[in-house]
Amino acid sequence: MQASSSAADGHLYEQVMAEMAALIEAGTLRQGDRLPSVRRLSRQRGVSVATVVQAYLGLEDRGLVEARPQSGHYVRARRAPLPPEPRLPRPTTTACKVSVRSVAARVYSASRDPSIVPFGAASPSPELLPTDKLNRILAAIARSAGGAGVAYDPPPGLPALRRQIARRSVDWGCALGPDDIVTTIGAMEALHLCLKAVARRGDTIAIESPTYFGLLQLIESLGIRAVEIPSHPRAGMDLDVLEEALGRHAIKAVLAVPNFSNPLGALMPDEAKERLVAMLARREIPLIEDDIHGDLHFGDVRPRVAKSFDRHGLVMLCSSFSKTLAPGYRVGWVAPGRFRDTVEQLKFAQTVASPTLTQMAVAELLDEGGYDHHLRALRRRLAAQVARVSEAVAEHFPAGTRVARPSGGFVLWVEMPTGVSALDLHDRALDRGISVAPGPLFSAKHRFLHCVRLNCGFPWSDLLDHGVRTLGRLAGEMVGS
Amino acid sequence: MQASSSAADGHLYEQVMAEMAALIEAGTLRQGDRLPSVRRLSRQRGVSVATVVQAYLGLEDRGLVEARPQSGHYVRARRAPLPPEPRLPRPTTTACKVSVRSVAARVYSASRDPSIVPFGAASPSPELLPTDKLNRILAAIARSAGGAGVAYDPPPGLPALRRQIARRSVDWGCALGPDDIVTTIGAMEALHLCLKAVARRGDTIAIESPTYFGLLQLIESLGIRAVEIPSHPRAGMDLDVLEEALGRHAIKAVLAVPNFSNPLGALMPDEAKERLVAMLARREIPLIEDDIHGDLHFGDVRPRVAKSFDRHGLVMLCSSFSKTLAPGYRVGWVAPGRFRDTVEQLKFAQTVASPTLTQMAVAELLDEGGYDHHLRALRRRLAAQVARVSEAVAEHFPAGTRVARPSGGFVLWVEMPTGVSALDLHDRALDRGISVAPGPLFSAKHRFLHCVRLNCGFPWSDLLDHGVRTLGRLAGEMVGS
Structure with missing residues (x-):
């Protein structure tokens, strides 16, 4: 449970929630059991009714209990226990040229077709956004x-937007100023600018494995080589393996997603972030940090960014509003540390400027103050959706399947038995109108042959239910064949 | 005069205009002379009143005559004859790494300050656009x-916009289909994608000299080397020199602006375009064609693009709506010929997608049909503004100054006497609140030490008048010193 890890320093309701979740996990409260009434638990624990209500809402969001009108809260039917988590990938010792094929394009073009079950591209449903x-x-x-709406807004980008981003940076453990920030076309341009600022064709960088295929395509397009460092499903990049790799390769930069990596949803603990930043600072190696999912934590506390431990301007922090507000607005940003001037010049050379009006709109929404409220609701929905898809996979996928336990974001990494080819599953599923992102996309070496990533950005529905059932059946047929 | 060159195949009013212009040029009609009344000339020449009205409007636009209310049309006071045109730069025979310094950034940041006289960055005034x-x-x-407004619009980009662009391509001598086009973040991303598709770090390409400094920065950011081919002030890239360079260097691509190059405003004749395309096709070398000013012709006929002569898919045509509709919307596009799939993949890797709503807005405006009407008015205004700035330069700049005769676009290239350092002039002018783009920006080798480019995108005003006077005085002081 997310709750238990943060209960000590979290809110009262988190403690109540963690206690009840533990009772359910331990089997003390079983499927169909009624939980204590709100009023009764409030008296028992000496907490307010509001606290218990919030705790029960949290348990609902996590899919553990359900409210029955006029009756109370009951432990939900969990159709099957969750399967074990995926295994840590083995380290590889060589750098290789990155090459990802056109499967990614098929995943993206499927996302444009509303009749296709949207487990492929990682994108939140517009109905979850303040569209x-x-x-x-x-x-x-x-x-x-x-x-002003049609005029160029040259780099570093709209002052009002940079001010809002700087204001929010306190939540992540930073204290950025507006002038530390350059706005970009989504996080992808931010990452592109960072890579160009610190690495060249033929250079080697270190990345997580598995890692988002968009990053692999970007790295490939720059002719940069990548050393894949295994990522732990819960804790992110294996820093021991990284340290060893730093000794063996001339690594020009590390690109990592410490908060809710894609596809694993792993959250690197703060101590590990601090260690990572220090390890790289000793060697004067820049860290390119992608925090695009940082605001989408399922636990109570917004995790810090690795940049909050940066004392030397070596961490280049990238993010965007594509996952929390509007993918199609393409509003992203980077805080490039000591590489700021280079990044600003490259931004001008590459796209001259970001669109003016979309930046103005996002700045205005952030200024109005409803963004935090929106994020709270979005996080609850996404946590519930990830839980629901996890359960459905547990129920319908063949024995031997493993499922990640993401602690934020909205993707779910599923490791299937070795008989199941993810690329074949992708093709067969797409024939049936279901899109998934097959595992080999997430590795420069096309590993993860038996894994798929499922997008959980859409509210549960009969269509999704049908989708998981069909995927499970197709996978089951491959195991048997 | 623009008119005379296209009169043979142009409209009736162009013929009338050319005749009257010739009378003024020859001194038959002098400053202050009254032109024949509209009705009278209409009877004399056997053409309609409307034709004469349009001819007189054209003469007004070119700054040759002025209308006096209730009185008629008079030959305008031309304060000084136009100075000669700039000279053709000497060819250079070596490729060099491209490096352009931070002066460009100062030119751009000056464009954000409305109190600065805007002769620097090349940008049309928002009041000339259908803002x-x-x-x-x-x-x-x-x-x-x-x-739909917040969702991703993945490459190749919004179908409605690609359809509108394809529809317009007939005017340029092409017959593009919507699927030939990929939308981009302005023309600059289009050029970037093309360069990445056909050249790598360390490769050599051929470019015009002088050439737009944004292109030089882009080329520099990619680590590509450039051979500078001299560009004739009227006819564009010197194809004899190019042909020789193709024999001497392993040139991977040619990047050119055949229609109204920046900064010269040169228009490459159709036969030269055809020769250029054929010359490159024989060697299987791609041509990256930037047609961003193609719609801004001062003459009667929209010039063809080089791509209209392309039989092998080797011409990659780039453009945008930044100069004709809205720089800040960042809506551009590329027709990449045989490199289409590569460009589409690179677009995804670099910026994932272009913003959705701004593409929708531009597509809708193009669909409504007012765009051609707007372009006609814009062209007239820009031609008049270029003429006005040219005259002011003739009047106020020191003896020995040369001025280009752009046949489209809205920038004016000025070659000053050798005593005048353009970089010094830039600094001194900026101290006095006037921005210009100094010549060395326009060459990888920092040639054109005595040239400046003046933006003529703003309507003539006392502020601009003051600006040219001050620039002339500063330049005069440098000649004398």
Whole structure:
């Protein structure tokens, strides 16, 4: 449970939630059992009714209990116990040229077709985002902006947006100023600028394994070589293996997603972040940190960024609003540390400027103050959706399947028995109108042959239910064949 | 005069305009002389009143005549004859690494300060653009788009926009289909994608000299080497020199702006375009064609693009709506010929997608049909502005100054006497609140030490008048010192 790890320093309701979750996990409270009434537990524990209500809401979000109208809260039917977690990949000792094929393009083009079950591309459903509010803000700005709306907004980008981002950086353990930030076309341009600032064609960088295929494509397009460092399903990049690799290769940079990596959903503990930053600082190696999922924590506390431990300007922090507000607005940013001037110049050379009006709209929404409220609701929904898909996989996938326990974000990594080819499963599923992201996409060496990543960005529905059942059946047929 | 060169195959009013212009040039009609009344000339020449009105409007636009209310048309006071044109730069025979310094950044940041006289960055005034109309369209779309407005629009980009671009391609001598096109973040991302598709770090490409400093920065950021081919002030890249260079260097691509190059405003004749395309096709060398100013012709006919002569898919045509609709919308595109799949994959790797709503707004404006009307007015305004700045330079700059005769676009290349350092002039002018783009920016070898480029994107005003006077005085002081 997320709750238990943060209960000590978390809120009261988190403690209550952790206690009840432990009772359920231990089997003390079983499927169908009624939980103590809100009023009764409130008296028992000497906490307010509101605290218990929030705790029970949290248990609902995590899929552990369900509320029955006029009756109370009951332990939910968990159709099958969750399978074990995926294994840690073995380290590899060689750098290799990165090459990812056109499967990624098929995953993305499937995401444009609303009739296809959307387990492929990692994208939150627009209905979970403040779509209408943001579009209304943009409309109002466009009507009143006049010439400012059509004029270039040259790098480092819109001051109002950089101010809002800087303001929020306190939550991540940083104290960025507006001038520390350069706005970009989504996080992907931010990562691109960072890579170009610190590495060249033929250079080697270290990355997590498995890692998001978009990053692999970017690295490939730059002709950069990658050493894949195994990533622990819960704790992220294996720093012992990294340290060894730093000794063996001339590594120009490390690219990592410490908070809710993609596809594992791993959360690197703070001590590990600190160790990573120090390890690289000793060698003057830049860390390119992708924090695109950092705001989507299932636990109570917004995790720190590795950059919060940076004393030498060597950490280049990248993020965007694509996962929390609007993928199609393409508003991202980077805090490039000591590489700021280089990044700003490269930004100008590559895309001249980011669109003006979309930056203005995001800045305005952040300024209005509803963003934190939105994030709280979004996190609850995503946690519930990940839990629901996990359960369905447990129920329908063949024996021997393993499932990650993401602690944030909205993707689920599934390791199937060795008989199941993920690439074949992708093809057969797509024939049946279901998109998944097959494991080999997530490795420069095309490892993870038996894994798939499932997008959990959409609310549970009959369509998704049908999708998981079909995937499980197809996988089962491959095991048997 | 533009008119005379296209009169043979142009409209009637062009013929009338050319005749009257010739009378003024020859001194038959002198400063202050009244032109024949519209009705009278109409009877004399046997053409309609509307034709004469249009001819006189054209003469006004070119700064040759002025209308006096209730009185008629008069030959305008031309304060000084235009100085000669700049000279053709000497060919250089070596490739060199491209390096352009931070002066470019100062030129761009000056463009954000409305108190600075805007002769620096090449940007049309928002008041010349359909700013309110476009912003209103965007507002209406944002209000009604719902989830489609916030969702990713993955490469190749918005179908409706690609359809509109394809529809317009007939005007340039092409017959592109929507699937030939990939949308981008402005023309700069288009050029970036093309360069990455066909050249690598350390490779050599051929470019025009002088050439836009943004292109030089882009080439520098990719570690590509450039052979500078001299560009004729009227006819563009010297193809004899290019042909020789192709024999001497392993040139991977040619990057050119055949229609209204920046900074010269040169227009490559159709036969030269055809020769260029054929010359490269024989050697299987791609041509990256930047047509960003193609719609801004001062003459009557929209010039063809070099791609219209492409039989082998080797021409990669890039453009955007940044100069004609909205720089800050960042809507550009590329027709990459045989490199389409590579470009589409690179686009995904670099910026994932272009913003959705701004593409929708531009597509809608193009679909509504007012774009051609807008372009006609914009061209007239820009031609008049270029003429006005040219005259002011003639009047105020020191003897020995040369001025280009751009046939489209909105920048003016000025070659000053050798005593005048353009970089010093830039610094001294900026101290006085005037921005210019100094010549050395426009060459990888920092040639053009005595040249400046003046942006003519803004309507003539006392501020601009003051700006040119001050620049002339500063330059004069340097000649004398």
